[in-house]
Amino acid sequence: MAAADLASPQKPDWLSPSEEVEWYKSQYASLEQELLEFQTFSKELETELERELKTLEKEVEGHERNINTLRKKNEGLKYEVDEWKTKFKSSKEEANHVQNQLQKEITELREKNRTAQIRIREMEVSNDDFERNERIVKSSLDDLESKYNMAIERNVMNESEIQMLEQEREELRIELQRFKDELAELKVEAELSEEKYRMARRGTSNPRFQSPMPDAPTTPTSVSPTPRLSRATPSADFSSPTPPSPPISETSTSGSRIPTPHKDHLMTPKASHYRRGLPKGTPKKTPSMANLSDSARKKLIGNAAVAAKNNTNIPGPNSKSLTQIRGLIGQMQRLEKRVQTARSKMPPPAAKTPPRRMSPHLGSSAFLPPSSINLRRNIRNPGSTTSSVTSTSIEERFGSLSRSFGSHMVEAITRTDTPSSRPSSRTSSRQSYSTAGQGVSRPSSRASTSNVSHIPVPEYSSLPASKPRSSIGGLNDDIFATPRRGLTRTESGAHSRAVSTSGGSAIPRRKSMQTIHGGAGSMSASYRRVSGGLNSLNLTDKNAPPVPPVPPTMRRKKLSGVGDA
């Protein structure tokens, strides 16, 4: 159209249609040509474009493909990122948790550590304290231990000392008993001598001489406790008039008879007693005794001899005295017989009694062993206190008798009597004498009296035995307290011995009287008269009233009272 448009404007202004047909023809032809050309060109272009389009399409496709893959990738990555994020979060949480825990643990541990340290410190401190305290306690323990040991030692020493003292006490008791005996004896002696003196003064007139006879019964009454307790018979015997009997022969036989049975029994107990009861005491004693005996024995012997002489001489003047003596001897024999019978009877009951008696006195088993001995002792024991008085009185009687009979008799009797049974304390004292060897050398009067008297005494008092026993202890304690304290054992012993030895002679006796406080024992004085007033000097020395009957009884009573108390 554009070409036509182009040609139209070019259409020249021509007059003929041919020319115009011609021109149109030509115009057409050219236009056709152009169209053809254009068509081909357009075709070419179209193909070209199409080709181009195809390549472009291909390209686009490729791009798209790329984009897809990238997108896919991206998505995957996104997912991954998310994953990591969660992972990280969780791990962080975990870490936080752990950290917290650890922190807690740390603080805990720290706390623990601190407390532990504190505890350690405290423990160290307390340990230190403990250690120190341990040391302190240990040392104080040591102290206490040493003190304790010392105390034990001291205790043992004290105990041994106590034992020794106990023994000493026992010895002293024995000593005291001995003194007591001697005192009694000396008193009797004094009474006798007094009597003798009076007799000598007044002369040997018969009426005067009768006085002793009535005295005889009074004495036993004064001694009432014993006879009462025991049997009445002995007192009756005493009081009974002298039975006629062969004087010398009888006595001698009695003397001889007594020793044999006694010796065996009595010697053994003596030994045992000393060995067991006074193991330590004996050695001490014996020397002293020996010393004493050495000096004292001489005196004794001398005195005894003198006394014997005196005694023997005395009876001479008084014919009545002889008869009395005879009577007494008869009594003695009777008593002896009774003793024998009693002895035979005694054993069973005695066996029971001994332990009771023994225990209080010495507490040692020494006394227990031989039953027979015990028996005897028991029998005698009672006699010692209550009957000691009586015994002394009796002794005196017999003593005077024996004295009159002479020294040979005395010796025999002494042998027998020393071993003869006695109250434990007494026996011991006696025994000690004998051990010292004085038994033989005893003042004749004393020895004889004791011997003879002892035998009878148990006889009466066998029954009341237990009672007097206790009284003995009392007596001992009371009476002997003073000498125990004052004089040492040996000294006192010496004194007493000297005193005892002096029995017969005047001079020593004086001393004895001074040393011994006046008391019992005057009973026998009445009997003593028989022997006659030999030792008249003594009377002057004596403080005690010379009147024989009353005061002695009084004294006796006092004594016995003390014993009972």
Place this chain on the structure above:
Amino acid sequence: MDLESRIQTLQNELDLSATTSSSQKKVDPKSWLPRAPARHTLTGHRDPINAVAFHPVFSVVASAAEDATIKVWDWEHGELEQTLKGHTKAVLDLDYGGPKTGVLLASCSHDLTIKLWDPGNEYNCIRTMKGHDHSVSSVRFIPSGSGADFLVSASRDRTLKIWDVSTGYAVKTIQGHVDWVRCVEPSLDGKWMASAGNDQTARIWDTSTNDHKTSLIGHTHVIECIAFAPVAAYPTLSNLAGVKKPPSSTSFNEYLATGSRDKTINLWDSRGTLIKTLTGHDNWVKGIVFHPGGRYLLSCSDDKTIRCWDLSQNGRCVKIIEPAHGHFVTCIKWAPNQTRGGIDGAANGAPSVESPRQNGTPPKIQSELSEMSGIRCVVATGSVDLTVKIWAT
């Protein structure tokens, strides 16, 4: 009659001489030694006594005991003045001292604290100082020219600590011991300190630099106590050491003595050489103190005795008070010298403070005299038997 009158006169003379001799004892305290019957036996504590300390001025002595109390006594009359409660555990050591303005009492205890008490104000507890990690076994004021502003303490945590009294803070901590430090003692001028303890060594320290100067090694058991010798003892000690010339009296750390559980007392010089070993006690030596006169050394021990060693006789034991107590004697202190004038109010009662002044005065005699006049013949001991005994003329 003639004879009788003469006897009378002689008797009078004797009495006179006796009195004069006794008075002489007072006059010559240099040779005074405690005698057997103690003047006072102070009872009241319920547990063993660990330490005693004299007030520098007044006749007051304080005792520290395991029962966590401190008791203050008048040693002149033997009366209990006060009981201080505050510590929760056993009180181990005591010392009077402090700034010149006011004397203080310091105490240390198993409860890791050091307490300061003000005697001027009814013994109120004015400060409690904590810092040690273990029981504080010893406490001392460090004397100085201006009074004691510092305090040194020894502890079982193996350290020594120096404290400022005015603020109550620990200023320094000195480490060096390898075990429990049981005792510490400042020298009389406060420039040196000596400490000893379970490691069986004694160490001398310079207080200004905290430097360890010397170690004294020789004991074979725990060292229980240590003491610096007073200047007055230098002549005898130097003689004992075999040194011709006694050291100058301006130094205060020349000689020391230590008492140990090995039952011996050792005398040292400051270079660490052992001068002399005194043997005689039968048990741990728990306390030593030099006689202010310088001639004697007194020691107390678990063998219940107090022994007096004469340093001028080669350390012979010249006197034994036996038994001084019914049990272990744990501590001994000599009363501080009387302060003369306010100038040298040596808070610690140490004679040392006097000596620098004496330096100026030339003759030695004068110094002796002055010292003599200042010496108080009073010794206090404490014991496990719960008593404090005052030994005096």
